[in-house]
Each structure stands twice: as structure tokens, then as C-alpha cells.
Amino acid sequence: xxxxxxxRLLIAIPTVAVISFVVFAILALAxxxxxxxxxxxxxxxxxxxxxxxxxxxxxxxWPVRYVKWVTSLAQGNFGFSFMxxxxxxxxxxxxxxxxxxxxxxxxxxxxxxxxPIGMISAVKRYSLFDHxxxxxxxxxxxxxxxxxxxxxxxxxxxxxxxxxxxxxxTLVIHDLSSFxxxxxxxxxxxxxLALFDTATIARYTRAEMLEHLPLxxxxxxxxxxxxxxxxxxxxxxxxxxxPVVTLVALGVPxxxxxxxxxxxxxxxxxxxxxxxxxIGDGDTPVVTAILLIFAVLVVLFNLFADILYAxxxxxxxxx
Amino acid sequence: MRWRSTLAISFSAVILAAACAQTGxxxxxxxxxxxxxxxxxxxxxxxxxxxxxxxxILYWQAPTILNPHQATGTKDSDASRLILExxxxxxxxxxxxxxxxxxxxxxxxxxxxxxxxxxxxxKLRQGVKWSDGTAFxxxxxxxxxxxxxxxxxxxxTNSSTQGVKSVVAKDPNTxxxxxxxxxxxxxxxxxxxxxxxxILQKAQYAGCAGAKAxxxxxxxxxxxxGPYMLDTFKPGDVVTYKANPNFRDPNKPxxxxxxLKGGGDAESSARAVFQTGDxxxxxxLQVAANILQPMIAASTKGKMLSVYGSSVxxxxxxxxxxxxxGDLRGEPSTKHPFFNGPDGLLVRKALAMATDRQTxxxxxxxxxxxxxxxxxxxxxxxxxxxxxxxxxxxxxxxVAAGKMLDDAGWKxxxxxxxxKNGIKLKLTYNTTVNAVRQATQAIMKTNWEKAGFSxxxxxxxxxxxxxxxxxxxxxxxxxxxxMFTNNSDPDPTSYLDGWTTKQIAQKSNGWQxxxxxxxxxxxxxxxxxxxxxxxxxxKRATLIKQANDNLILNVVIIPIVTRTQVxxxxxxxxKGDTPTxxxxxxxxxxxxxx
Numbered sequence: 001x002x003x004x005x006x007x008r009l010l011i012a013i014p015t016v017a018v019i020s021f022v023v024f025a026i027l028a029l030a031x032x033x034x035x036x037x038x039x040x041x042x043x044x045x046x047x048x049x050x051x052x053x054x055x056x057x058x059x060x061x062w063p064v065r066y067v068k069w070v071t072s073l074a075q076g077n078f079g080f081s082f083m084x085x086x087x088x089x090x091x092x093x094x095x096x097x098x099x100x101x102x103x104x105x106x107x108x109x110x111x112x113x114x115x116p117i118g119m120i121s122a123v124k125r126y127s128l129f130d131h132x133x134x135x136x137x138x139x140x141x142x143x144x145x146x147x148x149x150x151x152x153x154x155x156x157x158x159x160x161x162x163x164x165x166x167x168x169x170t171l172v173i174h175d176l177s178s179f180x181x182x183x184x185x186x187x188x189x190x191x192x193l194a195l196f197d198t199a200t201i202a203r204y205t206r207a208e209m210l211e212h213l214p215l216x217x218x219x220x221x222x223x224x225x226x227x228x229x230x231x232x233x234x235x236x237x238x239x240x241x242x243p244v245v246t247l248v249a250l251g252v253p254x255x256x257x258x259x260x261x262x263x264x265x266x267x268x269x270x271x272x273x274x275x276x277x278x279i280g281d282g283d284t285p286v287v288t289a290i291l292l293i294f295a296v297l298v299v300l301f302n303l304f305a306d307i308l309y310a311x312x313x314x315x316x317x318x319x
Numbered sequence: 320m321r322w323r324s325t326l327a328i329s330f331s332a333v334i335l336a337a338a339c340a341q342t343g344x345x346x347x348x349x350x351x352x353x354x355x356x357x358x359x360x361x362x363x364x365x366x367x368x369x370x371x372x373x374x375x376i377l378y379w380q381a382p383t384i385l386n387p388h389q390a391t392g393t394k395d396s397d398a399s400r401l402i403l404e405x406x407x408x409x410x411x412x413x414x415x416x417x418x419x420x421x422x423x424x425x426x427x428x429x430x431x432x433x434x435x436x437x438x439x440x441x442k443l444r445q446g447v448k449w450s451d452g453t454a455f456x457x458x459x460x461x462x463x464x465x466x467x468x469x470x471x472x473x474x475x476t477n478s479s480t481q482g483v484k485s486v487v488a489k490d491p492n493t494x495x496x497x498x499x500x501x502x503x504x505x506x507x508x509x510x511x512x513x514x515x516x517x518i519l520q521k522a523q524y525a526g527c528a529g530a531k532a533x534x535x536x537x538x539x540x541x542x543x544x545g546p547y548m549l550d551t552f553k554p555g556d557v558v559t560y561k562a563n564p565n566f567r568d569p570n571k572p573x574x575x576x577x578x579l580k581g582g583g584d585a586e587s588s589a590r591a592v593f594q595t596g597d598x599x600x601x602x603x604l605q606v607a608a609n610i611l612q613p614m615i616a617a618s619t620k621g622k623m624l625s626v627y628g629s630s631v632x633x634x635x636x637x638x639x640x641x642x643x644x645g646d647l648r649g650e651p652s653t654k655h656p657f658f659n660g661p662d663g664l665l666v667r668k669a670l671a672m673a674t675d676r677q678t679x680x681x682x683x684x685x686x687x688x689x690x691x692x693x694x695x696x697x698x699x700x701x702x703x704x705x706x707x708x709x710x711x712x713x714x715x716x717x718v719a720a721g722k723m724l725d726d727a728g729w730k731x732x733x734x735x736x737x738x739k740n741g742i743k744l745k746l747t748y749n750t751t752v753n754a755v756r757q758a759t760q761a762i763m764k765t766n767w768e769k770a771g772f773s774x775x776x777x778x779x780x781x782x783x784x785x786x787x788x789x790x791x792x793x794x795x796x797x798x799x800x801x802m803f804t805n806n807s808d809p810d811p812t813s814y815l816d817g818w819t820t821k822q823i824a825q826k827s828n829g830w831q832x833x834x835x836x837x838x839x840x841x842x843x844x845x846x847x848x849x850x851x852x853x854x855x856x857x858k859r860a861t862l863i864k865q866a867n868d869n870l871i872l873n874v875v876i877i878p879i880v881t882r883t884q885v886x887x888x889x890x891x892x893x894k895g896d897t898p899t900x901x902x903x904x905x906x907x908x909x910x911x912x913x
Binding site: 031041054085094165169265 | 377381383386389391392470471472473474475477478479481513514530534535536538539551553554555556557559578580582584587590591594595597598780781782783784785786787788789790791792793803804805807808813814816828829831833835
């Protein structure tokens with residue numbers, strides 16, 4: 001097992017290197033210009049634009065810039081944002097807590113709700129509950145988050161005035177009332193995201209359960225005289241969860257990637273919002289850093305999922 | 320699955336964001352200026368510092384840096400204006416206003432501007448302190464000049480220092496600005512926050528000039544002389560401020576704290592001020608008029624703050640041939656087949672005549688809510704506003720335009736496109752991705768096709784359009800016509816320079832210069848040359864109008880809509896804001912109260 005992990009980690013190094021090269025190349029070759037925000041402003045004449053370009057290090061050909069970037073990355077330096085002149089890592093540190101508080105919580109809620117829903121749907125197939133859950137699931141992953149987000153804002157913020165729709169990242173939780181404020185300001189984005197997560201995972205769980213329910217080992221368990229509850233929970237659910245756990249593990253990196261649309265709508269200053277704005281601004285140091293971290297997380301969680309697979313299913317052995 | 324759909328949505332978000340960014344274009348340039356106004360120094364109300372609670376301001380673009388000299392947009396410049404101050408601002412009338420660090424505005428009359436328009440003596444306010452309690456002196460002003468003028472600093476405000484020989488601290492309260500040559504625009508250095516930025520504290524920025532400016536930590540926490548001082552700043556998210564205990568006016572500012580939140584979109588920003596009242600001030604509400612108008616009408620909490628400056632949404636006509644072979648594409652050595660041929664002026668006039676600015680202004684800009692039909696490129700300062708163009712613009716008639724072409728031999732073919740000598744009136748029309756602009760394009764296309772043109776619409780994301788590096792950009796101008804908004808300082812000399820022959824954007828200068836049209840007219844060049852030296856205000860006004868008329872009547876540009884420079888929502892409870900179209904929207908934040 002140890003050798004296996006080591007081998008996988010070693011394989012991951014060239015993978016990440018290739019990803020970093022591709023990401024950098026695509027961004028370097030994209031026509032987006034960090035100076036485009038000046039528009040055609042006559043107050044920023046060509047000499048000034050040229051000076052800014054030089055100071056941002058954009059004069060070098062992009063392969064040279066790539067080498068410089070990788071060199072500083074090797075020393076743990078993600079570089080400086082073009083837009084804020086601050087280290088990229090500081091921006092990420094400021095934003096990660098917001099993303100985890102919203103996207104992370106939504107993911108946990110999604111998983112916690114989805115597994116029982118999927119299980120009950122499968123066991124009581126075609127029951128009223130199943131129909132309801134199925135409808136809910138289809139709504140969950142077919143209605144886009146920009147729609148549900150705006151709908152919630154209009155209903156709960158504009159009409160009912162229950163929740164604010166502008167996320168305040170300066171809020172410090174120090175007592176019950178500030179905690180309630182945090183709940184109020186994050187409940188809508190969390191709902192939007194959890195709806196999607198719940199729907200996806202619930203459908204997956206249901207499908208896996210349905211696949212296992214007619215199998216021989218389930219019949220055997222029943223014929224041993226086990227209670228139905230024990231059959232479902234200890235045999236069927238456990239076996240069905242193996243691929244679900246993999247799916248959930250593979251979804252974790254996306255939590256760190258933030259939720260681009262939802263963060264934008266509710267003004268949650270998370271990683272996703274940073275990513276999309278930086279793309280628009282041509283702030284390449286930030287974009288490359290986020291995409292690279294994301295790539296590393298995907299590689300790591302893939303490995304993690306594979307290991308978990310072996311732990312959950314004793315038949316699988318890595319050597 | 321999750322990632323895939325996130326990705327798909329992210330693309331639409333990018334487009335949405337770009338669209339929004341675009342709507343805001345006029346203001347994404349750091350060029351808005353807010354100047355000062357009569358009330359600026361006053362504040363008639365009797366209030367004491369910190370009487371108010373928190374002032375909540377919402378910008379749908381988030382500030383990312385608090386040094387106005389490194390600002391990449393209005394958002395940064397405005398957010399820093401609460402902390403930093405210029406020598407003077409441009410007031411609502413486009414004239415200098417002493418609401419900054421200068422005690423008064425230098426003029427020839429008070430002897431502070433030399434008779435030859437070469438030196439300007441600025442008297443500074445006495446006893447001003449930085450928010451850290453140290454004394455502000457003329458040295459800080461001289462230092463700020465050195466910082467900005469150093470090309471290695473790469474300051475976005477650098478053009479304010481061009482042609483300035485020196486800025487010297489004569490004594491702790493006097494600064495002398497000397498220009499290389501007589502400069503009729505004596506306020507070029509010193510007035511206007513957008514073009515000049517604020518005065519930086521020498522002690523804080525001494526280690527940040529030149530090459531070290533690039534990643535200067537002070538840019539995220541500047542010390543200023545302004546009414547508020549920084550509390551916390553999260554780039555791209557939120558800025559919080561506290562009242563500056565050392566502000567020079569002991570009763571100001573009124574609010575104890577200010578929060579400036581960034582991000583989101585313009586439409587929900589409008590909701591926050593008009594419907595929920597969560598925000599006291601919501602910046603740049605460039606929202607489709609049919610959504611915005613009912614919101615404002617039904618609101619008891621907020622009202623619209625609309626002020627015109629110099630922003631004009633305009634169509635540019637290409638004088639070069641965008642389809643020339645190889646390296647000659649769009650080069651000034653080529654001539655546009657029908658816009659710059661023997662019938663060039665006639666064809667251009669036909670296009671202008673078939674341009675329906677009234678419908679665009681009414682349907683898309685709410686008939687005066689965010690814009691009005693415009694006919695001049697130089698607008699906003701009454702003295703410079705030409706009337707010679709009015710009748711020319713009033714003649715909207717696509718059928719007559721078609722007839723004019725017909726009479727000149729441009730006959731309709733079986734494909735409904737006019738042609739003469741084998742040249743067809745087929746044109747491509749590029750602009751940024753933006754809902755309002757796409758609607759404008761559709762209106763133009765309909766009318767122009769009635770006159771016998773064939774129009775292909777193109778759209779380019781803002782981040783690719785406003786750059787000299789992209790073949791789809793405004794600078795390359797490899798289409799027949801293009802459309803965007805731009806604006807100028809109250810003195811339009813450098814703005815008008817952007818249509819002179821020496822400013823033609825082409826391959827040899829990396830498309831960096833401002834004359835995208837590749838217009839070349841010695842008469843026009845002459846006006847701009849004279850503006851550089853003419854000091855008599857009446858003669859200047861005449862020259863400016865002549866230059867304007869030259870561009871309009873020769874149909875180099877077709878102005879469509881004069882857009883509001885300030886287009887913000889403000890709580891009905893806020894008093895004291897007298898917005899200007901020539902300086903930062905926050906130029907008189909010291910005077911705001913409830």
C-alpha cells in the first residue's frame with residue numbers, strides 16, 4: 001500500500017507539471033488584457049500603458065514568464081496579483097474561509113440529506129416519497145443556480161425581508177446573535193448549493209441501491225432471517241455507498257474551487273468569485289494559482305478516493 | 320457532473336460578468352472625476368464628527384487596491400478618495416473647487432498663475448495632519464509628484480505629470496508647479512482626483528517609488544488626510560473606514576464608520592438601495608431602463624442620482640481598409656473602399672442620417688435616466704458645447720439616406736444591398752458584449768439596412784475589446800465601424816488629440832495610439848495644435864467647438880447617446896452630496912450626513 005501511494009504521488013508530479021504548463025500557456029495566449037479596464041481612456045496614454053506592462057513583467061515572451069513563474073512557485077511563492085499588488089496567497093487566505101463557510105457547509109448538508117433520501121427512495125421505489133424525491137432531484141439539478149439564487153433573493157430578501165442578500169465578510173461571530181446573523185446571511189446561498197448537491201448525490205445513491213437490492217447476497221441475507229432494516233442498512237447500503245463515497249470524495253476539490261455563480265449573486269467573497277473576476281481582469285497570477293491549486297486537489301482526492309475504495313471494499317488490493 | 324455544470328455555468332457567468340463590466344465601461348476608466356461644488360466646503364448642517372452611525376456604500380465592482388495612482392478602475396480610485404485628497408477637485412460645473420489640500424484655486428487674477436501660464440503657485444491649507452497625527456507639508460506634495468512622474472512607478476495617473484518640469488516645495492505651505500512650456504490647461508497638475516490621484520504621505524511611500532512601486536504593501540493601507548481612515552481592507556471584497564480623528568474640519572465627517580462593499584451585479588445593487596434600503600449608496604446602476612424605472616418610481620427609500628459629464632456612446636468610422644491584404648490590414652496607407660473613397664463623405668453622411676439616436680436613448684437609456692440623445696463629442700461644459708451640429712443630427716431619415724445614395728449612383732442590387740462600380744455597402748459593426756450595446760446594434764442594423772447597407776454585427780468581450788493586443792480590439796479596428804463610450808477631463812485638449820494624424824493607431828506603433836479611426840485632416844490637426852498654446856478662454860472655446868464640428872459634420876464619429884457620468888442610487892436620508900460629472904463620486908464624502 002505504501003509503495004502504491006508513493007508511486008501514485010510520483011506519477012502526480014508530471015501530471016501537475018503538465019497541467020501548470022497548459023494553464024499558463026492558455027492564459028498567456030488568451031487575448032484578455034489586464035490593461036483593458038482603462039478602456040480607451042485618454043488619461044492613460046500609450047507610454048503609461050507600456051510602463052505598466054513592463055512593471056507587470058508582461059514584456060517577456062510567455063515561455064520566459066512561465067519559467068520565472070515555476071521558479072518562484074518552487075519556492076512557495078505564487079506571485080503578486082496584477083490588480084491588488086498583494087501576494088496571491090494572501091488573497092486566497094482571505095477568501096477560503098468564506099468559501100468553506102458557504103460552499104463547504106452546503107456540501108456537507110447536501111451529503112447528509114442525500115444519502116437517506118436516496119436510500120428511502122430506492123427501498124420504497126415508486127412510493128409517494130420516491131416520486132417526490134425524484135421530482136425534487138430533477139428540479140435540483142436542472143434549475144440553474146443563477147435562477148434559484150435570484151428567486152430566493154426576490155422572495156426572501158425583497159418581499160419578506162427575512163434575509164440580507166449582500167454577504168458581509170467582516171462579520172465576526174462572537175455571540176449567539178452574531179452567529180444568527182451569519183446563519184441569516186448564508187442560508188440562501190447554502191440552500192441554493194445544497195439543493196444541487198443533494199439532488200445529484202441522492203439520485204446516485206438511489207441508483208446504486210436499486211442495483212444492489214435484487215442481488216443474490218441480499219436474498220441470502222433475507223433468507224438468513226435478518227430483519228429488513230438490517231438487510232438494508234448493513235448489507236445493501238454499505239455496499240452501495242462504496243461508489244457514492246468515491247463520488248463524494250471527488251467532489252471535495254470543487255468545494256475549494258468555490259461556487260462561481262452563487263458567490264457572485266450573493267456577493268460571497270469566495271474563491272469562485274475571485275477566479276471569475278480575475279479571469280475577466282486578466283489577472284493571470286491569481287487565475288493560474290487557483291487553477292493549479294485546484295488541479296493539485298483533484299489529483300490528491302483522486303488518490304484519496306482510490307485508497308478509500310480499498311479500505312471500504314476488502315476485495316480490492318493495491319500492490 | 321458537478322464540475323461540468325459548474326464549468327458551463329461559469330462560462331455564462333463570465334459572459335454575464337463581462338456584460339456587466341461592459342455596461343459600466345464609461346466608468347471603468349479611472350476617469351470619472353468628481354469635482355467640487357458650492358456645498359462642498361460648507362455643510363450647512365450642524366453636526367459633529369461621528370454623530371452618525373455607519374454609512375453603507377455598494378459598488379458592484381470591488382476595489383482591489385487603495386492607491387489611486389495604481390488604480391485600474393473607478394472602483395479603486397473612488398474607494399481611496401475617502402482616505403486621500405487631491406490638491407483640488409473638479410466641481411459640478413467642471414471648474415476647479417478648493418475642497419482638497421489647497422487653500423484656494425490659483426488664477427492669473429490672484430497672481431498664483433504666472434502671466435505666461437508656465438508656473439502655478441499652490442497655497443496649501445495650514446495645520447493639516449495625516450491620520451497618524453504627523454504634519455502634512457509641501458514636501459508630501461513634491462514627493463507625490465516624484466512618485467507619479469517616475470516612469471518606473473507605472474502610475475496610471477502619470478499623464479497628469481507629462482510636460483511638468485518640476486513641483487517644488489517652496490515652503491511648508493507652498494508648492495510651485497512649473498511646466499516645460501506655457502500650458503493653457505494650468506490645472507493639468509493638481510486638479511481632479513481621477514486624473515491626478517491623491518497626495519501620498521512621503522514617510523509611508525518613500526520606499527515605494529520607481530521599480531519598488533509594483534508590490535508596495537502601503538497600496539493596501541494608505542495613510543491619508545481625508546475625512547476617513549482605513550480600518551480593514553479585503554481586496555476584491557470590502558473596505559471599512561473610521562472617521563479620521565485628525566481631519567482638518569473638527570466637525571466632519573458625520574459618520575463614525577463607512578463600509579464600502581464590492582461585487583455582485585448592477586441590478587441587485589439597485590434593489591439594495593431602492594427596495595430593501597440595505598445600502599445608503601449604490602454605484603453605477605447601469606441597468607436596462609425598463610427594469611430600473613419602475614424600481615425608482617416605487618421606491619420610498621432611495622432616489623436616483625444622475626449627473627452628466629463628458630461620456631458619449633459613439634460610433635467610429637474606419638477610414639482605412641480593414642480587409643486589406645496581409646500586413647496592410649487597417650493600415651493608414653490603405654483607404655476604406657466606401658467610407659474613404661470618392662463618395663466617402665456622402666456615404667458617411669447617409670449612415671449618420673440613418674442613425675436613430677432618439678429610439679436608443681428612449682428605449683435603452685430611459686430617455687434621460689441614464690442617457691439622452693447626443694450630437695457632440697465634446698459635451699458637458701456649456702462653454703464648449705457646439706450648436707452647429709444640431710440640425711445635422713436631427714435629420715433621422717433612412718429613406719432619405721437611401722435616396723441620397725441612390726442619386727449618387729449607389730443602386731440597390733437584387734440582394735437589397737447598394738453598390739457602385741462593384742463596391743457593395745457591406746459593413747461589419749463591432750462592439751463589446753453588453754445587453755444595451757447589442758440592443759443598440761439591432762436598432763442601427765434595422766435602419767441602416769433600410770438605407771441599403773448590409774450590416775454584420777460583431778461582439779467582443781470587454782477584456783479583449785479594450786486592448787491594443789487583440790485583433791478584435793478597438794485599437795486594431797479591423798471592422799468597418801465600432802462602438803464604445805469614452806470621456807474626457809473638462810479641458811478636452813488631450814482627448815481631441817486622439818483624432819490627430821500623429822496619433823493614428825497602426826502596426827508600427829503597436830496600435831497603442833488613440834486615433835483608431837485613422838482620420839487625418841490638417842485642418843483638424845491645426846485646431847489641436849492651437850489649443851496647446853492658446854490661452855484666451857473665448858478663443859479656446861471657439862477652437863474646441865470647431866474641432867468638435869469637424870469630427871461630427873465630416874462624420875468621423877457618430878455620437879449616439881450622451882451618458883450620465885454619475886448614475887447611482889442614494890438613500891433619501893443622505894444629505895450633502897452634490898455630485899459632479901468631472902471628478903470622483905466620493906469627492907465630497909466629507910460633507911455627507913443624515
